[in-house]
Amino acid sequence: MPVITSRDHPLIKRLIKLEESSPYRKRTGLTLLDGIHLIQIHCSILGKPENLIVSESYFADTDNKHFMDIIFGYKPPKITIVGDSLFRAISPVKTPTGILALISKPSLQEKTHNRKEVLSVLLETIQDPGNLGSILRSAAAANASHIYLSKHCADAWSPKTLRAAMGAHFFLHIYENSNLKQIAQQFPGTVIATSIQATKNLFEISLAGPTAFLFGNEGAGLSAEMIQAAHVNIAITMPGKTESLNVAAAAAICFFEKVRQDKYSSLSSTIGTK
């Protein structure tokens, strides 16, 4: 099979642009999945991707070939082989996995059947793709259904966010450029804002019924407007001398306090103060 080694090859140029440019990803509706694990999840939920880009040494490894046979069966996607050093240049990570898939962003209709919003997440100007991906991953694990992103959030479908979310995208309804205030007003349950200044404590409120958590920017936190739009404002008790959490860590704590209360509902009703 021919091996692409030139940075000037049209496909390579396109891949680099997809890697780097959020507007280009939005315009084309395309993105890149990095690593066989993400690609495998895509296959099981949305089917095989159309194009794989594989490094020369990845393709030469018989273990990898065997694994690809298992995942893709007798009708594999189109495979393009790229020289190792060029592959490193197009890969978003320092130690590339050796395999990328070029995919169309799934439309919301393609996602799992419509689900009730028992746990939803509203994100205001989250900047870091790693944080955003980690929030999506925790949300999916906690069985959240809908994720709403304000304007100026990191791109939910960037390769970095996708990698950090480990497949969570394919189980969630993700709405970018949302009007969070309107969504909070229409949410059929309790909207909970998280902010370090709040006087109520996460562990003291009841999270029974549909719940939407609101998280703000890594530096600035939630805007005053969104704090007002919420029904309840909570902080997470922090007994330590440092009093701040990474937003993805805070989100995980909130989501799994909801999971805990839902599973041990007798407890949540005894401590509910809502």
Added chain:
Amino acid sequence: MPVITSRDHPLIKRLIKLEESSPYRKRTGLTLLDGIHLIQIHCSILGKPENLIVSESYFADTDNKHFMDIIFGYKPPKITIVGDSLFRAISPVKTPTGILALISKPSLQEKTHNRKEVLSVLLETIQDPGNLGSILRSAAAANASHIYLSKHCADAWSPKTLRAAMGAHFFLHIYENSNLKQIAQQFPGTVIATSIQATKNLFEISLAGPTAFLFGNEGAGLSAEMIQAAHVNIAITMPGKTESLNVAAAAAICFFEKVRQDKYSSLSSTIGTK
């Protein structure tokens, strides 16, 4: 003041090496703090750093100068000014803050007074500096005291880990290259291993008394040896279709379940199954 613009300047070479090389940081006992926020925390706990490296435009900004006056008072550290494009080259981040401090890693004796180990953390081969930093940050917020890292963990004192931990380092006793098995055996309380295969659930066990949580590598999880070294093995209930959490998210959930139970001890005793 003179502005350094050459990559060949001995200080610049040293800063790049400190940024990139963990062995060099270990040999010299030095590291870099990125951003005024981290530097400010260092000042309040351990005193002023000796050397600041500031970008030309950062130094030209009167707001920044004013802020530096507030933090450092009339006896500021030595300031070296570096041209903007060179500063970008030595900075570990894409959008540099414009200020770095060259510091000595504090010795364990310099840390806050000795504390009982009520909440400790054992980390086996955690690879990602962002994850490691986030775990340290959550641990400090949850009032953990001791952190033990196995061999082959990411460097706890790398600029990336420091940035993700947001000052947590200065409140924790951090032991690198630890023999985790021995530490688990000698720990004066319950040692809890977290693994996805465990049948017990975090939310069903009592976390009363001194507790040490054990977390494993991002990909491989904990080794069989460390799972055996623990008193209890737990998983975090995940009702969603994806069943995995980022290790830093899992750690945050565990630490704050301990915080919750300690604060609402009547609850923890009613559901304790330990």
